[in-house]
Amino acid sequence: MAVYTEVADEELSAFIDTYDIGKLLSYKGIAEGVENSNFLIHTETGHYILTLYEKRVDPNDLPFFLNLMQHLAERKLSCPLPVAARSGALLGTLAGRPAAIVTFLDGMWVRRPRPEHCEELGRGMAALHLAGADFNMVRRNALDVDGWRPLFNQSGERSNSVVPGLAEEITRELDFLEQNWPKDLPTGVIHADLFPDNVFFLSNKLSGLIDFYFACTDAFAYDVAICLNAWCFEPDGSLNVTKARAMMNGYRQVRPLSQAEIDALPVLARGSALRFLLTRLYDWLSVPEGALVTPKDPVEYLKKLRFHQKVETASSYGLSL
Numbered sequence: 001m002a003v004y005t006e007v008a009d010e011e012l013s014a015f016i017d018t019y020d021i022g023k024l025l026s027y028k029g030i031a032e033g034v035e036n037s038n039f040l041i042h043t044e045t046g047h048y049i050l051t052l053y054e055k056r057v058d059p060n061d062l063p064f065f066l067n068l069m070q071h072l073a074e075r076k077l078s079c080p081l082p083v084a085a086r087s088g089a090l091l092g093t094l095a096g097r098p099a100a101i102v103t104f105l106d107g108m109w110v111r112r113p114r115p116e117h118c119e120e121l122g123r124g125m126a127a128l129h130l131a132g133a134d135f136n137m138v139r140r141n142a143l144d145v146d147g148w149r150p151l152f153n154q155s156g157e158r159s160n161s162v163v164p165g166l167a168e169e170i171t172r173e174l175d176f177l178e179q180n181w182p183k184d185l186p187t188g189v190i191h192a193d194l195f196p197d198n199v200f201f202l203s204n205k206l207s208g209l210i211d212f213y214f215a216c217t218d219a220f221a222y223d224v225a226i227c228l229n230a231w232c233f234e235p236d237g238s239l240n241v242t243k244a245r246a247m248m249n250g251y252r253q254v255r256p257l258s259q260a261e262i263d264a265l266p267v268l269a270r271g272s273a274l275r276f277l278l279t280r281l282y283d284w285l286s287v288p289e290g291a292l293v294t295p296k297d298p299v300e301y302l303k304k305l306r307f308h309q310k311v312e313t314a315s316s317y318g319l320s321l
């Protein structure tokens with residue numbers, strides 16, 4: 001998270017008073033992350049996370065995210081639980097933004113995941129896919145293959161200032177993905193942003209998942225591809241096949257992957273790499289003035305994209321076909 005919107009002390013105290021969580025004792029902005037404004041708040045009853053939803057969150061989607069967290073927590077998946085105000089509402093308004101309070105999860109994210117973390121992640125992701133099976137709301141993935149070209153157009157030729165020739169390279173990739181994007185894969189609730197900073201561990205065991213604000217209804221294997229990119233590459237840009245194999249093994253212990261899902265992985269991994277390249281590129285070129293945020297490196301995802309362009313089958317990810 002980050003802090004884009006500042007909140008005055010009195011305004012925050014008055015907001016907290018609409019909840020049954022005791023008086024506000026202290027709070028601080030969380031600099032980590034890039035999407036929403038987040039504050040760690042300490043009240044008479046404990047610690048909570050306050051989120052003010054920013055640019056990429058459509059307020060109409062908030063009931064999906066908040067109800068999903070409730071649904072998953074009821075199914076014993078460890079994730080933040082939205083706290084209702086005295087009125088019963090899960091969502092309020094603060095500093096002109098939609099705002100919600102969720103419970104604080106113990107644990108730390110792992111800066112340098114090892115294969116055992118990747119295996120835990122695989123199991124946790126599959127558990128999320130199963131726990132979401134009877135969730136009765138649907139949300140289209142706004143950042144799916146149909147959303148990438150309009151997103152790219154917002155950066156357009158300015159992309160070339162980041163890497164010369166990038167606009168043309170992205171255009172070619174969009175042409176390919178629009179032609180070859182797999183259809184008819186098994187779908188359901190996916191997290192869609194399950195990066196290491198959204199997965200907490202305690203003593204090397206997965207203790208919780210956070211940040212459900214890209215969650216949507218899409219192919220389960222696309223979530224796997226997102227995690228392959230986010231967890232299994234080394235800082236030098238190479239794929240760590242041991243980590244990839246560990247993640248897939250963990251996943252398959254809980255939810256089997258079909259042959260069609262395995263065959264689709266190289267294209268899904270290209271799409272996932274492009275999706276994060278595009279959002280990072282946009283953010284890189286448009287940091288709001290005065291915001292407490294560190295934009296993430298788009299080139300990291302360009303390198304991943306180029307890697308997957310050379311992959312022919314999922315065996316390159318350590319999967320037996």
Ligand SMILES: Nc1ncnc2c1ncn2[C@@H]1O[C@H](COP(=O)(O)OP(=O)(O)OP(=O)(O)O)[C@@H](O)[C@H]1O
Binds near residue numbers: 037104106
């Ligand atoms: N429920 C929670 N319990 C404990 N800490 C939390 C919780 N939610 C958020 N945090 C803290 O805030 C940080 C940023 O949160 P989050 O990843 O949700 O923000 P974001 O802006 O959506 O980030 P991202 O760039 O990953 O999309 C986390 O790394 C964690 O330190």
Ligand SMILES: N[C@@H](CCO)C(=O)O
Binds near residue numbers: 195296
């Ligand atoms: N996890 C994303 C940021 C949130 O969308 C990234 O690393 O680009």
